[in-house]
Amino acid sequence: MLKQANAISEELIEWRRDFHQxxxxxxxxxxxxxxxxxxxxxxxxxxxxxxxxxxxxxxxxEGSPVIAI
Known part of the structure; x- marks a missing residue:
């Protein structure tokens, strides 16, 4: 999951800025x-x-473990 987040880090920063605006x-x-x-x-x-x-x-x-964020 961390690898996926790093791959879209610039997009995540844009979302954060949009949410704050x-x-x-x-x-x-x-x-x-x-x-x-x-x-x-x-x-x-x-x-x-x-x-x-x-x-x-x-x-x-699907399956275990189940993780909530």
């Missing part, structure tokens, strides 16, 4: 959640939106 609070992070879900889907992950209102769950692989 469009701040959202509490459970009102609709734009941020949509961006995260859209990007994870583009990467080929199975995504569930709206978990706990604006949460996003991305399934990466």
């Amino acid at each position: 469009h701040p959202e609070l509490g459970f009102e992070v609709h734009r941020t959640a949509a961006k995260v879900a859209d990007e994870m889907e583009k990467m080929g992950y199975r995504v569930t939106r709206g978990v706990g209102k604006t949460g996003v769950v991305a399934e990466i692989g």
Whole structure:
């Protein structure tokens, strides 16, 4: 996973800057959640939106171990 993150580090920095330019609070992070879900889907992950209102769950692989970030 670290290798994958390093491969897209410049893009991750752009996302962070975008999130900071469009701040959202509490459970009102609709734009941020949509961006995260859209990007994870583009990467080929199975995504569930709206978990706990604006949460996003991305399934990466199958089996054990299960890791939450």
